[in-house]
Amino acid sequence: GEDVEQSLFLSVREGDSSVINCTYTDSSSTYLYWYKQEPGAGLQLLTYIFSNMDMKQDQRLTVLLNKKDKHLSLRIADTQTGDSAIYFCAEIGNDYKLSFGAGTTVTVRA
């Protein structure tokens, strides 16, 4: 795995959709992941996508992958206050290492 970049902050109104973006550089990435970290807690795996897929939907979560541009996004529909957290995108390649972005802090305002 190599560099993974994501924007640092996102503020969203409760009930709106959140979109968190991520770019990566390792073309050998096989799987890409989204993790959520709440204050004082470890990382919770939210969802993942295989590199030959374009989209994956799981309840309120939609992952879009543009492999050509090495761009990954996570959309959270109907964002709730409980969605306030830090979201990390990560990728894994043939080296078994997870490479993480710096994390996007999502703040949900009423």
Place this chain on the structure above:
Amino acid sequence: KAGVTQTPRYLIKTRGQQVTLSCSPISGHRSVSWYQQTPGQGLQFLFEYFSETQRNKGNFPGRFSGRQFSNSRSEMNVSTLELGDSALYLCASSYWTSGANEQFFGPGTRLTVL
């Protein structure tokens, strides 16, 4: 199924000391990875163990070491602690045969070096 457990949850040490952190993976998981999380550097990969063998290593000095036991439990050791070693140390386990290699994280050990 019980999740990944890490002990201790909090630890305070002084410079020059050494520390050992423990991780018990989810039952049946054979791979254990360790990560260091700091505000400045984010999440960085330390090493990964699979079936008692270190399979991969990140870019950390030799003061950081680890091992895995036959029951897949893992320990990591940091010798000659420095102030910059203060961090949240996370361990993750996975089954790892092929496929998505979903890694499940423990709550972490918060190490403070004074």
